[in-house]
Amino acid sequence: MSVEMFIQHFLNALTLGSLYGLIAIGYTMVYGILRLINFAHGDIFMLGAYFVFWGGALFRLPWFLSVVVAILFTALCGITVDRVAYRPLREAPRISALISSIGVSFFIQNLSIVTFTAIPRAVHVPQWLGQVHLIGKVRLLPLAIVVPIVSLLLTSGLLWVVYRTKPGLAMRAISKDIETTRLMGVPVNRIIAITFGLGSALAAASGIMWALRYPQIHPFMGVIPGFKAFIAAVLGGIGSIQGAVLGGLLLGFIEIMIIAFFPGLSGYRDAFAFVLLIVILLIRPSGLMGEKLEEKV
Amino acid sequence: MYESRTKRLNVAAVALLGFFLWWAQGNLDGYKIQILNLVAINIILALSLNLIYGFTGLFSLGHAGFMAIGAYVSSLLILPAAQKEMIFLLEPLVWPLSVLQAPFFVAVLAGGVAAALFGLLISLPVLRLGGDYLGIATLGFAEIVRVVANNLSGITNGALGLKGIPNHANIWWNYGWCLFTLYFIARLVNSNFGNVLKAIRDDETAARAMGIDVLRCKVVSFSIGAFFAGVGGALMASLLTTIDPKMFLFLLTFNVLMIVVAGGLGSLSGTVIAGVVITVLLEWLRFVENPVTIGSFHIPGIPGMRMVIFSMALLFIILFRREGIMGMREITWNGIIGVCRRKGEKDRD
Amino acid sequence: MTERETALETQGVTMRFGGLTALHDFSIRVHRGSIVGLIGPNGAGKTTCFNVMTGFYRPTEGKVLFEGRDLTAKGPHEVCREGIARTFQNIRLFSNETVLQNVMIGCHVRTPLNWWETPLPFGVGAKKEKEIREKAYHLLEEVELAHLADECAASLPYGAQRRLEIARALATEPRFLLLDEPAAGMNPQESQKLMAFIRHIRERFNLTVMFIEHDMKVVMGVCEYIWVLDYGVLIAEGAPKEIQADPRVIEAYLGEEAVADA
Incomplete structure (x- = not known):
């Protein structure tokens, strides 16, 4: 493989990995706090992409405004999902909330078919983002630079919230022990809502950039990236934000590089992540950066 | 005394069902018969998932994978050699499969056994995981099966799938297998082995302290469940006459899970009731996706609406009636007779 | 105590969780057919000790022997098959x-x-x-x-x-029965009955019984031999009379002042 080709693959992997990482953060935060695999998270990601599409196509909003509005709307959707489908099940067995989230996932997908139709739509990519530059033999898409940078900024912002603000402190406290935190007078439900809001906002950002990078959107576009991002979160160690980003990047590189070096396996691309998942769960269920949980007898 | 009465009533119920099916075959149209067939297959699938999840407490989302294995194995065994040659356009079917033939019953059995073997294979590593992680790992397994089916053209014909599968799965085969599944699983869960499975579900730690080899029991339950899921997949393939990897998406597992949750985790009678209700409801709901003309009004069909309603129904059940129709209770003959007696006495008063 | 056959024996069992040593160099020998007690303040490592004996924990160091066979590497269900059964502190039916x-x-x-x-x-x-x-x-x-x-x-x-x-x-x-706080939450009449019951099943099923208990009436009333744990260390052992008189035990239970006052 030539150096140029490798750089090309490297940039692709970096973009894909950053996008996985942003989605994975939402999974990891919700799991860290509620021990819930939020199946609907991939569909929230899809909603982000659709909102920005409609903002531009239907309401003729300037692109940056439609991005902001789309992120806000998606965050609101995430909070609503928690309020309606998960909050009533806080005291229920954990699997109940999981089944509920599977229900929400199918609900959002099919509601999107009803409202947006199942026809894939092309997304308009602004000229300055979509114009390919040739540097030597490397085809450089500005997005390949923008996506990792934006992801890095957003992740840093989130880390600041989690480690430097009061709600962030409350989030970390809840993830250690929800009951005690409640007794300390922390409005637990509001903090959980904020968590869902932040996670969904990041998923929306990822969805928007995904739609620009692979310029097509459809109601099922969130399913596979959603599963993979969850696997990235497990890979990085569920509950750890840095781990989620790291897991996302790693998964992006694994996918792109396996196909780059073994083109014959490209048909199996969607299976890599799942094989990886089963392997991690067997050899190191706590992930790369996660803490080990032990069951008390 | 009670036991012999139960036995007689069971025989009577089976005879009644047989009579009904015989009547249905002569009097109902093809569409309704198709729904009756789907009811039987869905009950098989839901019973097998209930064994795994409802009775043993293993949250498995891998049903679509087992169904796919059962469907492909049995279809390859009943497809005539000429048909195989015709549909395998991308790559010819690999040798022993291209000439192998088996009677329908053997093919379905082989589908179930193949699914059970895969169940056994993945259960050994995966069942060490608990709760939601097991769900994700089994879901991953099902997705891997689907991706492999999509790519292994020499065996599965890739994305084109298998077409022209002989339609052997008539009402008698389907209900025969359905009754066998019900009988087998009912006997299993009502035996002391079933008690052991429920013990593992309720308190794994205590079960281990009671000398129960938890992993082994889980593997047995999981593999038996996988067997019947494979049987269900095999019957469905023959009923629909075409299969392709797209059929075995997560949605298929979701439908089965819905029946189990709606019927009640750990209730066989609940699963049977929910299997009938939900299968019929799902078919009936197709009307919302078809255009309707009432007089001069033309209402266009709304694609996706059926699943919107369906997923909302699941949400309602899980939010407001988590135990489903039956909870963990069962409808038994003794129960029915008891209720009738009490009602009779009340009427006399 | 007269020389009798050993039912269960632990040799230098140490159990560490991360930095915490829950059980340190724990060695005991339980005679066949006896009723013995394991006592100590809360968090002294009693239940940890049961979990090691029944295969729920694998000790960091040391060995558990039952009727001469090494149980250390066995899982809970294998231990049960060997003939050791248990109950739980918080009833697990x-x-x-x-x-x-x-x-x-x-x-x-x-x-x-x-x-x-x-x-x-x-x-x-x-x-x-x-x-x-x-x-x-x-x-x-x-x-x-x-x-x-x-x-x-x-x-x-x-x-x-x-x-x-x-x-x-x-x-x-089982031939060996471990009871984790069987009298917890019982009133005096009930615990009286429980003591009789424990003696009865020992005779009836030919058992060796070991239990953890906080109710000293029960412990002193039925046990033939007692071990006392504090902070994971065995601080005393002996017949009930000796344990009651042991200043280290009183100290562990009541604190130093109580000893000084006495």
């Missing part, structure tokens, strides 16, 4: 099952019913099933719960749940 089913589940380890035997019509399965049911019923009669056989286990009053848990443990046909 199979709450969705009936009282009879709970005991039947305990019978599984000695009379396993295989999955393929159950669906076969008329035959092996049914015979075994009947045998298990009868054995479980006899055990319930033994603990005076037979009249509640078809009740849901969770609906039983507290004391009955304790007895059911013991019956379930007895169903595994």
Whole structure:
């Protein structure tokens, strides 16, 4: 493989990995706090992409405004999902909330078919983002630079919230022990809502950039990236934000590089992540950066 | 005394069902018969998932994978050699499969056994995981099966799938297998082995302290469940006459899970009731996706609406009636007779 | 104490969780057929000790021997098969099952019913099933719960749940029984009955019994030998009389001032 080709693959992997990482953060935060695999998270990601599409196509909003509005709307959707489908099940067995989230996932997908139709739509990519530059033999898409940078900024912002603000402190406290935190007078439900809001906002950002990078959107576009991002979160160690980003990047590189070096396996691309998942769960269920949980007898 | 009465009533119920099916075959149209067939297959699938999840407490989302294995194995065994040659356009079917033939019953059995073997294979590593992680790992397994089916053209014909599968799965085969599944699983869960499975579900730690080899029991339950899921997949393939990897998406597992949750985790009678209700409801709901003309009004069909309603129904059940129709209770003959007696006495008063 | 055969022996068992040493160099020898107690303040490592003996924890160092066989590397179900049964501090019944089913589940380890035997019509399965049911019923009669056989286990009053848990443990046909705080939450009359009951089952089933207990009346009333743990270390052992007089034990339980006052 030539150096140029490798750089090309490297940039692709970096973009894909950053996008996985942003989605994975939402999974990891919700799991860290509620021990819930939020199946609907991939569909929230899809909603982000659709909102920005409609903002531009239907309401003729300037692109940056439609991005902001789309992120806000998606965050609101995430909070609503928690309020309606998960909050009533806080005291229920954990699997109940999981089944509920599977229900929400199918609900959002099919509601999107009803409202947006199942026809894939092309997304308009602004000229300055979509114009390919040739540097030597490397085809450089500005997005390949923008996506990792934006992801890095957003992740840093989130880390600041989690480690430097009061709600962030409350989030970390809840993830250690929800009951005690409640007794300390922390409005637990509001903090959980904020968590869902932040996670969904990041998923929306990822969805928007995904739609620009692979310029097509459809109601099922969130399913596979959603599963993979969850696997990235497990890979990085569920509950750890840095781990989620790291897991996302790693998964992006694994996918792109396996196909780059073994083109014959490209048909199996969607299976890599799942094989990886089963392997991690067997050899190191706590992930790369996660803490080990032990069951008390 | 009670036991012999139960036995007689069971025989009577089976005879009644047989009579009904015989009547249905002569009097109902093809569409309704198709729904009756789907009811039987869905009950098989839901019973097998209930064994795994409802009775043993293993949250498995891998049903679509087992169904796919059962469907492909049995279809390859009943497809005539000429048909195989015709549909395998991308790559010819690999040798022993291209000439192998088996009677329908053997093919379905082989589908179930193949699914059970895969169940056994993945259960050994995966069942060490608990709760939601097991769900994700089994879901991953099902997705891997689907991706492999999509790519292994020499065996599965890739994305084109298998077409022209002989339609052997008539009402008698389907209900025969359905009754066998019900009988087998009912006997299993009502035996002391079933008690052991429920013990593992309720308190794994205590079960281990009671000398129960938890992993082994889980593997047995999981593999038996996988067997019947494979049987269900095999019957469905023959009923629909075409299969392709797209059929075995997560949605298929979701439908089965819905029946189990709606019927009640750990209730066989609940699963049977929910299997009938939900299968019929799902078919009936197709009307919302078809255009309707009432007089001069033309209402266009709304694609996706059926699943919107369906997923909302699941949400309602899980939010407001988590135990489903039956909870963990069962409808038994003794129960029915008891209720009738009490009602009779009340009427006399 | 006279020389008798050893039932269970631990040799230098140490159990560490991360930086915390829950049990340090714990060595005891339990004589066959005796009733012995393990006491100590809360968090002294008593339950950890039970978990090591029953295979739930693998000790960081040391060995557990039962009738001369090494149990250290065995899992809980294998330990149970060897003949050690236990109850739990916070009763762990199979709450969705009936009282009879709970005991039947305990019978599984000695009379396993295989999955393929159950669906076969008329035959092996049914015979075994009947045998298990009868054995479980006899055990319930033994603990005076037979009249509640078809009740849901969770609906039983507290004391009955304790007895059911013991019956379930007895169903595994143990030679060594570990009881984790059997008298917890009982009033004096009930604990009096419990003491008689423990003695009774020892004779009836030829058992060695070891239990953890906070109720000193019960401990002193029924135990022949006692070990005292504090912060994971064995601080005293001996007959009840010796333990009651041991200043280290009083100190561990009541603090230093109490010793000074005395």
